[in-house]
Amino acid sequence: MSEAVSALNRASRDGFVRVEECGLQGMVSLRGDLDSAKLAKAVTAAAGLDVPETGRILASEGRSVAWMSPDELLLIGPYAEAEPMRTALDTELAGEHALAVNVSDARAMFRLSGRDADVREVIAKLCPVDMAPGVFEPGRFRRTRMAQIPAAIWMPEPGEMRVVCFRSVADYAMTLLGNAADKGGEVGVFA
Amino acid sequence: MLILTCPCCGVTAEETEFHPGGEAHLTRYGPGSSDDEFHGYLFEKVNPKGVHFERWRHANGCGKWFHAARCTVTLEVFGTYSAQTTEPPQHIKDKISAKRPGWSWREFA
Ligand SMILES: [Zn+2]
Numbered sequence: 001m002s003e004a005v006s007a008l009n010r011a012s013r014d015g016f017v018r019v020e021e022c023g024l025q026g027m028v029s030l031r032g033d034l035d036s037a038k039l040a041k042a043v044t045a046a047a048g049l050d051v052p053e054t055g056r057i058l059a060s061e062g063r064s065v066a067w068m069s070p071d072e073l074l075l076i077g078p079y080a081e082a083e084p085m086r087t088a089l090d091t092e093l094a095g096e097h098a099l100a101v102n103v104s105d106a107r108a109m110f111r112l113s114g115r116d117a118d119v120r121e122v123i124a125k126l127c128p129v130d131m132a133p134g135v136f137e138p139g140r141f142r143r144t145r146m147a148q149i150p151a152a153i154w155m156p157e158p159g160e161m162r163v164v165c166f167r168s169v170a171d172y173a174m175t176l177l178g179n180a181a182d183k184g185g186e187v188g189v190f191a
Numbered sequence: 192m193l194i195l196t197c198p199c200c201g202v203t204a205e206e207t208e209f210h211p212g213g214e215a216h217l218t219r220y221g222p223g224s225s226d227d228e229f230h231g232y233l234f235e236k237v238n239p240k241g242v243h244f245e246r247w248r249h250a251n252g253c254g255k256w257f258h259a260a261r262c263t264v265t266l267e268v269f270g271t272y273s274a275q276t277t278e279p280p281q282h283i284k285d286k287i288s289a290k291r292p293g294w295s296w297r298e299f300a
Contacts, residue, residue, distance in 0.1 A: 054201060069253035070199050128205050145208050145251035 004079070007108040007170035015181035017114035017122045021174060025109045026082030027164070028075040029068075030089055032098030042092030046085040047075050057141035057154050066141045066154065074152075074164075079104055108170035110177060112161040117190040118181075119161050123153060124189065125180045133190065147176050193266045195247060198273060199255035212246030215258050216278060216297070240264055242287055242294045244279060247271075260287060 008021040028046070032039045040051045047063040051073065057066040064076040075085050082104045089100035112119050116133070124131040127144045136142070136155065143152045149172060151165045165173045179185075193206040202208075214236045220228040237243075243263045248256045256274040260283050261267060269290065270283045279299055287294050294300065 069255060072254075128208055142202070143252045144204065150251045 004105065007167045008174055011174060013174070013178035013181065015178065015183050016186050017112050017118045017181040019122075019174065019177045019181050020111045020113075021170065022109040022111050022162075024079035025104060025107070026075075026077040026079045026085065027102075027104045027107050027109075028082055028085045028089065029101045029103045030073045030075060030098065031071055032093065032096060034067075034071060034073065036096070038093065038096055039098060042089050042098075043073065043075070045092050046088040047077065052141070055141060056139055059156065066152070068143065068152070106167050107164055108167045108173065110163040110165075110173060112163070112177065112181070113159060114181075116158040117188075118186070119155075119159055120190045121187055122177065122180045123161055123163075125187075126176055127151070127153065129153070131190070146173065149173065193261070193268070195259055195268060196271055197249040197252060197255065198257050198271045199249065200253035202249070202252050204252070208249070208251045210248045210250035212248055212256065215244035215246050216299075237297060239296065242269075242291055242296050244296060244299075246274065262291070 004024060006021060006023045010021055010023045012018065012020040034051055043049060043051055043065055047065050049058045049060055049063060049065045052058045052065055052067045054067055057064055062077060066074040066076065068074050077085060082102045086100045086102045112122055120131040123129065126146045129142055129144050130136060138155045138157055141152065141154045143150065146163065146165065149165055149169045151163050153161060153163050155161050163173065194203060195206060195209055196203040217232060220232040241262055241264055243261060245259050246256060247259050257271050258274060259271045260269040260279060269286045272280055272283055284299065
């Protein structure tokens, strides 16, 4: 077996916010009828979580389930758990019109950490999203545009943001986030 | 700036999160249609100053298509609605009538 590595192998950059590539992450895309009881049961079997409401992400014990679109969820967990999660979904959803795909090696994840106001500012520089406190808070999950690439963002807790994008643009994303977080580039809009 | 609300996921964002899909409610003439019908479908788009109906896709968001009714002069959006319809719903037409009395667009008014 070849040794799997993430796109940037945990590269990091320190500015007024720290930017790290998260290393290997397990990610399973699930498409299907999000209102179906069978799908909800499958998600619980695979990740131990419920189906999140529109635009939300649920997390517990190292697993997350994010609402991607009216017919799509993203299950996140440890890299080694992606295949077991996909298998569990396939088993539970046998005969249903649904599709579970292990996309772990097709995505990259970044972690931004620092002061809450600073972390919000780095994202606000790059995405057309209102990052004001009270508007964007933990629990929200937002797919959007980050400069010239699609990205998904959420806030596990104040002072931390996660960003997921396609693996093929991981280097671009790292440069974007790193530049936006460079010392001397503080705007202080949320301070 | 054009600001749209996606009816599929509820997100409100400026237009760079979306991708325009051209004029709404076209009849797609294909095999078996007359040359005039096919020509009209391909080339004869309206280009109104004022009320307009368009298709948009939430390309950098939930990925879904939807319809938007807006004003091409002011960029005011009267409303967005499902892609799964061949005509503007009544509540959208009512909203336009409240702001642009006497409006018309193709066969709709
Ligand atoms: Zn949407």
